Amino acid sequence: MTTTIDTDAPETRAPSATLAVLKRAGVVGALVAAAVAVALVQSGSGIVVWQSVVTGLLTGGLYGLIAMGLTLIFGVLDIVNFAHGAMLAVAMFISFGVVAVTGLHPYLTMLITVPALFLVGVLVHRGLLSGSGGATLENQLLITLGLSLLLENGLLLFFGAEPKNVGLPGETHLDVFGAVVAGSRLYAFLGAMALGLLLYWMLQHTRLGTAIRAVASNSAGAELVGINVRRIHTLTFAIGAACAGAAAALAVPLLSVTPTLGEQFNITAFVVVVLGGMGNVVGALVGGLLIGLVEQLTTIYLDGQSSLLGVFVVFVLVLFLRPQGLFGRRT
Amino acid sequence: MTDTAVESRRETRSAGPAAPPLRPQNRQFAVLAVLVLLAIPLPLILPAAQGAVAVRILIFLIMAVGWNIMSGFGGMFSFGHAAYFGLGAYTSAYLLVEHGVSPWVGMAAGMVVAAAVAMVIGYFSFRYELKGAYFALATFAFAEMLRLITTSSDAVNGAVGYQVPLIQGSSLGQMQFPAGSPAYFWIALVLAGGAVALSILFRHSAAGRYVVAIRDDELAAASVGAPVMRHKLLTVALSGAITAVAGAFYTQYYLFIDPQLAFGSSVSIEAIVTAVIGGIGTIWGPVVGAVIVGSLSDVTATLLATPPEFLSFLQGRSGLDVILYAVMLILIVRLMPKGIFGTLAEKFSERRRR
Amino acid sequence: MSVLELSGVDKSFRGLRALSDVDMAVSEGEIVGVIGPNGAGKTTLFNVICGALKPDAGSVRFAGEDVTGHKPEKIARSGMVRTFQLMRPFATMSVAENVSLAAQHHTRGAERLRGHAVEIVERVGLREWAYRPATELPTAGLKRLELARALAARPRVLLLDEVLAGLLPAEREPVLDLLAELREQDGTTLVFIEHIMAAVMRLSDRVLVLDQGAVLATGTPDEVTADPRVIEAYLGEEPTTHADA
Ligand SMILES: Nc1ncnc2c1ncn2[C@@H]1O[C@H](COP(=O)(O)OP(=O)(O)O)[C@@H](O)[C@H]1O
Ligand SMILES: [Mg+2]
Numbered sequence: 001m002t003t004t005i006d007t008d009a010p011e012t013r014a015p016s017a018t019l020a021v022l023k024r025a026g027v028v029g030a031l032v033a034a035a036v037a038v039a040l041v042q043s044g045s046g047i048v049v050w051q052s053v054v055t056g057l058l059t060g061g062l063y064g065l066i067a068m069g070l071t072l073i074f075g076v077l078d079i080v081n082f083a084h085g086a087m088l089a090v091a092m093f094i095s096f097g098v099v100a101v102t103g104l105h106p107y108l109t110m111l112i113t114v115p116a117l118f119l120v121g122v123l124v125h126r127g128l129l130s131g132s133g134g135a136t137l138e139n140q141l142l143i144t145l146g147l148s149l150l151l152e153n154g155l156l157l158f159f160g161a162e163p164k165n166v167g168l169p170g171e172t173h174l175d176v177f178g179a180v181v182a183g184s185r186l187y188a189f190l191g192a193m194a195l196g197l198l199l200y201w202m203l204q205h206t207r208l209g210t211a212i213r214a215v216a217s218n219s220a221g222a223e224l225v226g227i228n229v230r231r232i233h234t235l236t237f238a239i240g241a242a243c244a245g246a247a248a249a250l251a252v253p254l255l256s257v258t259p260t261l262g263e264q265f266n267i268t269a270f271v272v273v274v275l276g277g278m279g280n281v282v283g284a285l286v287g288g289l290l291i292g293l294v295e296q297l298t299t300i301y302l303d304g305q306s307s308l309l310g311v312f313v314v315f316v317l318v319l320f321l322r323p324q325g326l327f328g329r330r331t
Numbered sequence: 332m333t334d335t336a337v338e339s340r341r342e343t344r345s346a347g348p349a350a351p352p353l354r355p356q357n358r359q360f361a362v363l364a365v366l367v368l369l370a371i372p373l374p375l376i377l378p379a380a381q382g383a384v385a386v387r388i389l390i391f392l393i394m395a396v397g398w399n400i401m402s403g404f405g406g407m408f409s410f411g412h413a414a415y416f417g418l419g420a421y422t423s424a425y426l427l428v429e430h431g432v433s434p435w436v437g438m439a440a441g442m443v444v445a446a447a448v449a450m451v452i453g454y455f456s457f458r459y460e461l462k463g464a465y466f467a468l469a470t471f472a473f474a475e476m477l478r479l480i481t482t483s484s485d486a487v488n489g490a491v492g493y494q495v496p497l498i499q500g501s502s503l504g505q506m507q508f509p510a511g512s513p514a515y516f517w518i519a520l521v522l523a524g525g526a527v528a529l530s531i532l533f534r535h536s537a538a539g540r541y542v543v544a545i546r547d548d549e550l551a552a553a554s555v556g557a558p559v560m561r562h563k564l565l566t567v568a569l570s571g572a573i574t575a576v577a578g579a580f581y582t583q584y585y586l587f588i589d590p591q592l593a594f595g596s597s598v599s600i601e602a603i604v605t606a607v608i609g610g611i612g613t614i615w616g617p618v619v620g621a622v623i624v625g626s627l628s629d630v631t632a633t634l635l636a637t638p639p640e641f642l643s644f645l646q647g648r649s650g651l652d653v654i655l656y657a658v659m660l661i662l663i664v665r666l667m668p669k670g671i672f673g674t675l676a677e678k679f680s681e682r683r684r685r
Numbered sequence: 686m687s688v689l690e691l692s693g694v695d696k697s698f699r700g701l702r703a704l705s706d707v708d709m710a711v712s713e714g715e716i717v718g719v720i721g722p723n724g725a726g727k728t729t730l731f732n733v734i735c736g737a738l739k740p741d742a743g744s745v746r747f748a749g750e751d752v753t754g755h756k757p758e759k760i761a762r763s764g765m766v767r768t769f770q771l772m773r774p775f776a777t778m779s780v781a782e783n784v785s786l787a788a789q790h791h792t793r794g795a796e797r798l799r800g801h802a803v804e805i806v807e808r809v810g811l812r813e814w815a816y817r818p819a820t821e822l823p824t825a826g827l828k829r830l831e832l833a834r835a836l837a838a839r840p841r842v843l844l845l846d847e848v849l850a851g852l853l854p855a856e857r858e859p860v861l862d863l864l865a866e867l868r869e870q871d872g873t874t875l876v877f878i879e880h881i882m883a884a885v886m887r888l889s890d891r892v893l894v895l896d897q898g899a900v901l902a903t904g905t906p907d908e909v910t911a912d913p914r915v916i917e918a919y920l921g922e923e924p925t926t927h928a929d930a
Contacts (some may be wrong), residue, residue, distance in 0.1 A: 153650035
C-alpha cells in the first residue's frame with residue numbers, strides 16, 4: 001500500500017492538486033449542506049437540526065482526535081491497529097481510577113493517561129508488532145485483534161462490566177444560539193482541536209515530525225540518510241496510542257466507562273480514517289467532524305435506527321467509491 | 332540396511348522427492364471417517380455438561396471451516412463472518428417461527444441467502460478491488476450493518492430476537508429433542524463432518540486449486556487462465572453457506588437467537604480465532620482449533636465458579652476464556668503462524684523427507 | 686494474416702509515457718524478438734497485450750478478434766500466454782502443481798493432469814524439482830518454471846519476458862533449442878523480450894526495437910543491428926552485457 005502521510009508542505013504540491021482538494025472540499029461542503037437541508041425537511045424543526053449539528057460537530061472533534069492516532073499509525077507503519085479502541089478503554093479506566101483515588105480534576109488525568117498510553121504503545125510495538133512475526137498484514141490484524149480482546153476482557157475480568165461514571169466538577173450547560181451544550185462536550189471538542197493542531201504542528205515543524213514524515217513517504221530512503229526507522233516506528237505507534245490517552249481524559253466526563261466502550265469508538269475511528277484517507281492526519285480531523293454529523297443526522301433521517309447505521313452506510317460507500325478517502329488522490 | 336535399499340534411496344534422492352499421492356483427498360476422507368466414527372459414542376459416554384461442550388465444539392468447527400475456505404484457502408481475510416452465521420440463524424428462525432417451516436428447510440434457505448449475500452458483498456469488493464485491510468473492514472461493516480438492521484426491524488422482532496417454539500417430545504423433522512439428548516450431538520456431527528468433507532472436496536477440486544493459485548498470485552493465476560472473479564465468488568458463496576449452517580443449528584440447539592448473538596462481532600472473532608489457532612488454510616486446523624477454543628470456556632467457567640484461593644477475587648467474573656484465547660492467538664501468530672496443526676504437519680513432513 | 690496485431694497503443698503511468706503509438710504485427714508461426722534499453726516499455730507492452738494493463742488508447746487484436754481490455758484469463762484461455770520477467774510462482778505449490786494448474790483449463794482428471802505436467806517439467810529440465818516447493822527453486826529454476834507454466838497452458842502465441850536472464854550460458858542452449866522446437870513441432874508463435882543479443886540473432890525472424898515507449902525500428906536481426914538509430918539508442922550501453930535487470 002502506498003499511502004503517505006499527506007501533509008506535504010503546500011509548495012511541493014502542484015497548483016492543480018491544491019485546486020482539486022479545494023474542489024473536493026466544495027463538493028463535501030455541498031453534500032453536508034444538502035444533508036442538513038434534508039434533515040430540516042424531515043424534522044420540520046430548525047432547532048432540532050441545529051442541536052444535532054452542534055452536538056455532531058462537537059462529538060466529531062473527539063472522533064477526530066482518536067482517529068488521528070489510528071491514521072498516524074497506519075500512514076507510517078502500514079498497520080491497521082484493531083486494538084486502538086481497547087487502548088482508549090484502558091486509558092479511560094486509568095483516568096477513572098486516578099479520579100476515584102486522588103480526586104484529581106478529570107482533565108488533569110491527561111498528565112497520566114498520555115504517558116501511560118505512550119508507554120503501552122512502545123511496549124506493544126516492540127513486544128508484539130515489530131520483527132518478522134508482525135510482518136504480514138494478516139498477522140498484524142490478528143495480533144492487534146488478539147490484543148484488543150486481551151485488553152477488553154482484562155478490564156472486564158478485573159473491574160467487571162458495571163459502567164463507571166466520572167463527573168466534571170462544575171459542569172454547566174451552555175446555550176449556543178439555541179442549542180444546549182454540556183460544558184464537558186464543548187471543552188472536549190476544544191481540547192481535541194487543540195491537540196490535533198499540536199500534533200499537526202509537531203509533524204510539520206519538529207525534527208521528529210520531519211523524520212516521521214520521511215519514514216512514512218520512503219522508509220528505505222530515510223534509513224539511507226541515517227534515520228533509525230525502527231525507532232521512528234516505535235515512537236509513531238506510541239504517539240498514536242498517546243492520542244487515545246489524551247482523548248480518554250477529555251471524554252471521560254462525557255461517557256460511561258465500560259470495558260467494551262472501545263469497540264464502538266474503534267468502528268467509528270476506522271470509518272473516520274478511511275473517510276479522511278488512510279494516513280492523512282488532517283483528513284482524520286475533518287473526517288471526525290463529518291462522521292459526528294452523520295451520526296446525529298442519521299437519528300433524524302431514520303427515526304429509531306441506530307446512529308451507527310448511517311455511519312456504516314457512509315463507510316461502505318467511501319470504501320467502494322473513494323477508498324483513498326475524500327481528500328486523497330487515487331493511486 | 333541392504334545394498335539395494337541404499338541404492339534405491341540414493342536414486343530417489345537424485346530424482347528429487349518421490350511423487351506425492353495422486354489423490355491426497357482419499358487419505359483425508361479416511362481420516363475424517365475415523366474421526367467421525369470415534370466421535371459417535373461420545374454423547375453416551377460424556378457427562379451431560381461435557382456433552383454440551385462437545386456440541387459447542389462442533390458448532391465452532393463448522394464456523395471455522397466456513398471461514399477457512401474464504402480466508403485460508405482463498406486468502407480473503409474476512410472480519411465479518413457473523414453476517415453469514417446470522418443470516419443462517421435468522422432465516423431458519425424466521426421461517427420456523429413466522430411460517431412454521433421445518434428448520435431443515437430453513438437451514439437450506441439460510442445457506443442460499445448467506446451465499447447470495449456473500450456473493451453480492453464479494454462482487455462489489457472485488458469489483459472495486461478492496462484488498463487487505465480495506466477488505467477486512469468492509470466485511471466487518473456489512474456484518475455490523477446487518478446487526479443494526481435486524482436490531483431495529485420489527486419484521487424480525489427487533490432487539491428481542493426469536494425464541495424457537497417448544498414442541499412435545501422429540502422430532503427429527505423439527506430438529507428438536509429433549510434437553511441433553513445425544514441426537515443434538517449426532518446432528519451436529521453430521522453437519523460438521525459434512526462441512527469438513529466439503530472443504531476436502533473443494534480444496535482438491537479444479538476450482539479449489541484455482542482459488543489457492545489466485546490467493547498465491549492473482550495476476551499469475553489469471554495469466555494461465557484462472558477465471559478470477561468467478562472463483563472468488565464461488566469461494567465466498569461456499570464459505571457463507573457453510574457458516575450459515577452453523578447459525579441455523581445454533582438457533583435450534585440453544586432455542587434462541589437475537590441480533591447480538593447472530594451478528595455480533597464476537598461471532599466473527601470466534602470463527603477467526605478457531606481457524607487461526609488450529610492452522611489457517613489447512614483441512615485439519617479448524618478441527619484442532621475448535622477442540623481447543625470450544626472447550627476453553629468450559630474450563631475457565633469451572634475455574635471461575637470455584638476459583639483456587641489466590642484467584643478468589645475473580646469468582647463469578649467473566650472474560651477469562653477470551654483472555655486465554657486472545658493470548659493463544661497472539662502467541663500462535665507470533666511463534667507458529669501456520670497454527671498448531673499446520674506447524675506440526677510441516678515438522679512431520681520435513682522429518683519424513685530427510 | 687497476422688495472428689497478433691497492435692495499432693496505436695498508448696500507455697502512460699502518471700504522466701510517464703511508457704508506450705506511445707506502438708504498432709506491431711506478428712504472423713502465425715513467426716518468432717519476433719523485442720529489444721530495447723531498460724525502461725523502454727517492453728514489459729509494459731506484454732502487460733497491455735495480455736490484459737494485465739488496459740491501454741489508454743489503441744487496440745490489440747488476437748486471431749482476428751479485438752481483445753483490447755479483455756481480462757487476462759480470457760486472453761490466456763484463447764491461446765495467448767505470457768511469462769513474467771520477475772518470476773511469480775504460486776508460492777504454496779510444488780513445481781509440478783504450478784505447472785498442472787496452467788493445464789487445468791484444457792485437461793481433466795488427476796492422472797492426465799499430472800502426466801501432462803511432469804512431461805512439461807521434464808521438457809524444461811526441472812525433473813528433480815518436480816515435487817519440491819516452487820519457492821525452493823534458484824533463479825534459473827524459476828525462469829524455467831515460468832516457461833513451463835506458460836507451455837502448459839497450450840499457447841498459440843507465447844510471450845516470453847527475458848526467460849534467459851539469470852541462466853548460465855550452458856543453460857541457455859537447451860532453452861533455445863526448446864523454443865526453436867516449439868515453433869517447428871507445435872507451430873507456436875513466439876514473441877520474446879531478450880537482452881542477450883546472441884539469442885535474439887539466432888532465434889528471431891524479425892526484431893522489434895523499442896526505445897522510450899516508441900517503436901524505433903523493425904526488421905530482420907541484421908537490418909536492425911545495422912540501423913544507426915538503434916546503435917544510437919544503445920550508445921554507451923552494450924546490449925549483450927545486459928543479461929539481467
Ligand atoms: N505499473 C507501473 N506503474 C508505474 N510505472 C511503471 C509501471 N510499469 C512500468 N512502469 C514504468 O514504465 C517504464 C517502462 O517499464 P517496463 O515496461 O518495465 O520497461 P522494460 O521492460 O523495457 O525494462 C519504466 O519507466 C517503468 O518505471
Ligand atoms: Mg522488463
